[in-house]
Amino acid sequence: MKSSKTMTYPPLPRRLYSVWYRHMRVYTKNLLSNGLPPFLEPLLFLLGIGLGLGTYITDSMEGMAYIEFLGTGLLVTTAMFTATFECTYGAFIRLEFDKVYDGMLAAPITVNNLIVGEIIWAGTKGLFFSFAVLCILTIFRIVHLPQALLAPLVGFLTGVMFASMALLITSFVKTINHFNFYLTGFISPMFFFSGVVFPVSNLPPAVRFVAEVVPLTHAVRLVRAACTNHYRLNLLGDLAYMAFFIVIVGTLAVRRLRTRLVS
Helix, strand or coil: CCCCCCCCCCCHHHHHHHHHHHHHHHHHHCHHHHHCHHHHHHHHHHHHHHHCHHHHCCCCECCECHHHHHHHHHHHHHHHHHHHHHHHHHHHHHHHHCCHHHHHCCCCCCHHHHHHHHHHHHHHHHHHHHHHHHHHHHHCCCCCCCHHHHHHHHHHHHHHHHHHHHHHHHHHCCCHHHHHHHHHHHHHHHHHHCCCCCCHHHCCHHHHHHHHHCCHHHHHHHHHHHHHCCCCCCHHHHHHHHHHHHHHHHHHHHHHHHHHHHC
């Protein structure tokens, strides 16, 4: 007589938390080296570009001084970059080199739990990095509390959005060097053409259309509205874009990575 054992899974929130907690423990193991740069990088960028270049820009941009315009954009670009690196190079190393995912899947979690947990962790890093930038902007009185407290939440959504896209790219990549094409050809140009450095309205019509299609533009609008407490009805469209993007791209990433992990 054969006996079959059925694996009993913990509740879904606990499974997702276990993935998040594992990454949090690894990240905080070197807290000083991992936690200090998010505060130093925006400071150096604002000093070098905001104050340096800003002295030559006397016109206001969308009703803001240039350093405020630039600083509010950095709140989400930092979330974009950290989530992208976490779910491209970081995920690929865990997948192909360190075989971390193999060990994690030996626990009572599913492949879907693992991938969604990765996305949530990257979103958390986006929130933390946005909070770090917010601290610097607040210290120098570039933005003001309490309205700007919503900015890290936009950073979380931005992190989730770009983590979903990064994992989708990772599902196709066969060698780690191929990420250079994604970062150089897609992520870096978004920094310059999504309303972070100068308004999207100043772009030629064809380029402006592309800027409206890429995801960072919508995150920049939301975070600027949060920092200035200037909300408009069309921001609901930006929020809907981000939600739709996360669901569609995240679902594709889960499906493709699930196939890769179980093959």
